[in-house]
Amino acid sequence: MNPKAQNRGAAIDLEQVSKAYGAFKALDGVSLRIEPGEFMTLLGPSGSGKTTTLNVIAGFTDVTSGKLLVGEKSVVGVPAHKRNIGVVFQHYALFPHMTVDRNVAYPLRLRGVTGAERERRVRHALDMVKMADFGHRYPSELSGGQQQRVALARAIVFDPPLLLMDEPLGALDKKLREWLQLEIKRIHRELGTTFVYVTHDQEEALVLSDRIAVFNRGAIEQIGTGRELYDEPATLFVGKFVGDSTVLRGPAATSGGETAIEISGQKVATAKRLANGGKPVMLLRPEKLALARPGAGNDGRNRLTGRIGEAIYLGSGSKYEVDLADGSKAIVRSTLEAQSFAIGDEVDLLFAGSDVKLLADDDKADLTLT
Amino acid sequence: MEMKPLTRVMLGLVCLLVAIWLVAPTLVVVPMSFNENKSLAFPPQGFSWQWYENFVTNPDWSNSFLNSLKVASIVAVVATVLGTLAAFGLDRMKARPANLLRMLMLTPMVVPGVVLAIGIYAVYLDTRLVGTLLGFVLAHTILALPFVLIAVSANLEVFDKRLETAAASLGANALTTFRTVTLPLIAPGVMSGLLFAFATSFDEIVVSLFITNPYLKTLPVQIFASITRDADPTVAAVGTILLCATTLLIGGGMLLLGRERKGAS
């Protein structure tokens, strides 16, 4: 084995992978290619199949059907302990009867690495996670964040070509989580290994990832960079799960290659056309919406009327929830200091047709958002 | 719950009596063992070591003691291995078969001793196992098994199975995982199972009374015979020795445990 080549990271291919528990399909035809050295995040609500996918890659769960290749080789049927994949668990899973040093040395012992070489690699891994001074402690004597860093060192000490992380920061508080996110990013850069990261936190996914695969109900809704998911969501679910959004529904009419939607009696031009038919729904990002006092000019933009339902001061600006006439809510982010509205104010909601995302309606998108 | 002072005193008094009732029979053998007369009448007369001497020199006593030691040691090992394996298996089964099998394996605890004893005696007569080491070991192992099962199962219940998944991800196969992760973490349960198994065998009397013969007697059988035959204070000496031995063992164990815990922190 050439450690240099290994360190470039392994590619992963899932082709039509399914996992069924009786009648319940935990994974339903998942296909995904992860490039060598890539930081891929599997994002989705609980029960969406992201952790099952991780378990399938790690070898903790057998697939019902489909192909799975790690480093261009099929690993279907290969037991977990022969896959040489590092895994970091949400609950650390450090061995309580071993010191930090022995925990980190464990995978090396299993691989027959001995003496000074083992010592050196344990030091190196602990240095990398900044835990070099804690080698003689037991896990019970460490804080949650420290334990997770040791777990990370243990998962990378044997230079696996692939590192899987299952909500590793889920049990930690916000400040620590943000700091460790940056640490994980740094370690990914230094190692060059392929990282697969599972989380339900879309902000975390945006901070960390090269690309994100959004899971829903055992299937992938969309794969793309954070920007692609935010700017060009392929489905209503992705639009709602990644970032804040306003969703508007109404009867649609298509004329001259452009779809217009009627919202509480007002025709809204979208400058878009729903490609594959179906019932369309409009999705708008908060920063693409503007608020104005009633009667102000609209510069050719679409205009809907509403009333401020909630006003939240964020420091860098304000966030408003606007109750529209048809009962739906719009979320607006305003960075204009001069402009401020109070709860109950009548307002006009302005937006350009070109900023509207037109997506196929999907009633399941609401149900799964919990 | 707050209590009136009178209730409090009454409660304390009742509990003191219960405590004495529990402990006194354990201690009463001590003065009797130094009796000068061959009698178990109270109070004992004079002071002498003769019954301890008798225990060591009389082959009836010393041999039965060694037999018990031999049987109990083998039983402890066999029952612990079988019980630990079984507890591990039950832990990994689906709930329904596991509960059924567990109930089955705990039956030796509730089957009335004499019923079991005549059954085993009947079978042993046919298979020539009466008065053999193998016969004692088999019978005692089955009686000790439930205790090992309970002790190890209790430990497995609180054992975090995710650690095994972690070990697998680090490259350990099932056997290595068991040896390096699971076993060290359930060791307290296994150890107490071992002790229970030893004690169960060392103390077993009902089945032993049936499957014994003049060539192979265990200590409880010898004690029983001695009590029913005559008032021999050697029994009291044996009781005192056992009391001291267990006290030393348990006290030593606690001390060791306490030191280990201190060392770890």
Place this chain on the structure above:
Amino acid sequence: MSASEPTIPAAERRRAWRPFALALPALVLLLAVIGYPLLTIVVRSLSEPQWGLQNYVWFFSVPINLAVLQRTFVISAWVTLVCVVCAYPYAYLMTAVGPRVRLLLLLCVLIPFWVSGVVRTLSWVILLQDSGVINSILRSLGFGGVRLIRTQTGVVIGMAQVLLPFMILPLYSVMKGIDLKLVQAARSLGARPSRAFLTVYLPLSLPGVYAGAVIVFILALGFYITPALLGGPRSTMLSTLVQTQVLSLLQWGRGGAMGVVLLVTTFVLLALAAPVMRSRHRQAGRP
């Protein structure tokens, strides 16, 4: 490496059998050393001297047998009662005191286990006999002696001491879980201490009493050594009768029939108690 898909179900099936394989040695030994002997006894009770129910007819038609059966139940009931009465305050005190005293109380419960059961019975002989500790204390206090050894009272005292820990420990584990705030709540609602105890604490502790009582009663039914050494002819229990039939009279059929009666009684009681115990536990677990 061309590991193809269809190999998985086989691997999964193999893994599903592994737990059974682990439990197998213990199970085989269990069937050989418990199952087969018990079966032998059942068969012998039905087949010796010839096939039929004659041994059971004999058992239920001879007055002495019925008297012993009845006595076995009466003694077991007394032992259970004594255990409940003594264990309840003791277990309660264990929950009410500090950790040091609790350890001491727990130690007192466990010490009897330290010493060989036979030796413990010997101790009771020393204590209860006419020239024993209790009688010499009574005499020195100016009372006349009482006959304890070879009486039912003596048997009950000895058996209850052996079985007391089996009552105290489940009772303690239930009492430990009782939320004392509930008693405080009852007090704040106007209940006197005794009433708060009777209406709140006692019902909540009943599952422990029940569990302990079932264990003690069932174990008492099968007692052999203590009644044999402390009892006399008029306190013989069923186990002793079984032993006499088999070892002294070589009546395997009759002894077997008695054994089967004892065995069936035990399991019927267990089966009757199990569902009630389970539902009681659920009740106690409910907040």
